[in-house]
Amino acid sequence: MLRFEHIGMKYKTLTGYTEALIDVNFDINDGEFVTVLGPSGCGKSTFLFIGTGLTQPTSGKVLLDGKEITKPVKEVGFVFQDHLLLEWRTVLNNIMIQGEFRNLDKNITKVKAMELIRQVGLEGFENKYPWELSGGMQQRVSICRALVHEPQLLMMDEPYGALDALTREQMRVDLEKMWMQKKNTILFVTHDIDEAILLADKVVILTPRPGRVKEIVPVDLPRPRNMAVKESGEFLALRKRITEIFTEMGILNED
Ligand SMILES: Nc1ncnc2c1ncn2[C@@H]1O[C@H](COP(=O)(O)OP(=O)(O)OP(=O)(O)O)[C@@H](O)[C@H]1O
């Protein structure tokens, strides 16, 4: 569905340039859940922006269903690292913005928005403003906003980074449940090893900046992945392997 071919990205700076990505190659199949795992600053957000056409790479190309992306694609849902809700709009109206951008039928979008609000446990909050919600609730609104136009491809940039561990765990379980029903394709960026394994069909591990694919680790754990999976031998073996890759790259230091 989505193919990254020799993607490179150099940002111009005042004194020269910053090389964020170098020769990144991999494919995401239709309906696949792919997580991208890498240290801070290795180019993960850059990579997602390139994948949606919001940023043009300085080398290489991205193909969506065989066609090269040259401008922002509408078929994608994007959950940003920072939730970016509009403070002057209510929960419902923040979600409805997607329909406005795309000229979708207002009534149909509203029905879908209300259904999503219910699914993420925010029923009764639809007319509240972002500042009346907790951080976790705000992030749930931004997930609804990314889903309301029913994109086949969903990009998520560390969507749970600002959440506490318990909320994070619940959001992970909920996201997997939604994905198992909708069968959309998800590209999910994180720097949490457990989260990367628990969500993924495959984990793409990036090197420190400039980001490059270090290894792609397939994950074959049974779904849904409940709390017990974390104690299974297969999960622990995967975690050990990925931890070793990071130690090898000098990112985790045990001395
Ligand atoms: N618009 C920009 N202009 C110049 N440099 C940029 C720009 N955006 C990102 N960079 C640089 O590119 C590199 C990768 O940034 P990016 O935000 O993609 O990293 P990341 O992996 O998402 O990091 P984090 O995990 O902290 O979110 C960084 O060194 C950053 O300084």
Ligand SMILES: [Mg+2]
């Ligand atoms: Mg980032």
